[in-house]
Amino acid sequence: MSKIDFLKEQIIEARAFVNRLMSELPEDLWYVVPDGTDSNFIWQAGHLLVSQNFHTMTAVTGVNERVGRLMPIKEYNKIFNGMGTLHRSITKDLIPVTKLREQLDNVHQICIENLELMNDEALAEPLAPLPFKHPVAETKYEALSWSFKHEMWHSAEMEAIKRDLGYPIVWMK
Numbered sequence: 001m002s003k004i005d006f007l008k009e010q011i012i013e014a015r016a017f018v019n020r021l022m023s024e025l026p027e028d029l030w031y032v033v034p035d036g037t038d039s040n041f042i043w044q045a046g047h048l049l050v051s052q053n054f055h056t057m058t059a060v061t062g063v064n065e066r067v068g069r070l071m072p073i074k075e076y077n078k079i080f081n082g083m084g085t086l087h088r089s090i091t092k093d094l095i096p097v098t099k100l101r102e103q104l105d106n107v108h109q110i111c112i113e114n115l116e117l118m119n120d121e122a123l124a125e126p127l128a129p130l131p132f133k134h135p136v137a138e139t140k141y142e143a144l145s146w147s148f149k150h151e152m153w154h155s156a157e158m159e160a161i162k163r164d165l166g167y168p169i170v171w172m173k
Helices: 003-023 041-061 065-070 073-080 097-115 140-164
Strands: none
Touching: 003 041, 003 097, 003 140, 041 073, 041 097, 041 140, 065 073, 065 097
8 A cells, every 4th residue: 555545544534533423413512612621513623624724735735726715714724723722612603513514524525636646755745835834744744644643633522522512432333
């Protein structure tokens, strides 16, 4: 298996895990911040949208114009960016859950399409020019690898939010 195929597979598997979590919590609870926490499901999903866009596309192949045409990604970066964010929740009715889920799927599909255009040789290359230093990566491989690890990190947070809202952890289906 090539490195790019491995990375693509991991990104797809991480998203499948998150999709399962999202299907287990009713959408009317996505804006609820459980007691003792600082986040809600809607922010977590939005954060995964902007982070996948950043780690798998912006940092690897540059700004993806298609993403910008499909959603207000610059505004989403302000709302859902995790680096230095003082809040990790958003208020009800800011973005409908179904709309954000559709946009999350769109970014994921564009990410996979981009990966299918890459080869292993490109993975050793430095990142595309960014306005700030990438928090964990210097090469395209490192950014893509971080993307699925980061998604799994947030899936654990989503699982905790789901549990705190009265929906038990489901490991196998």
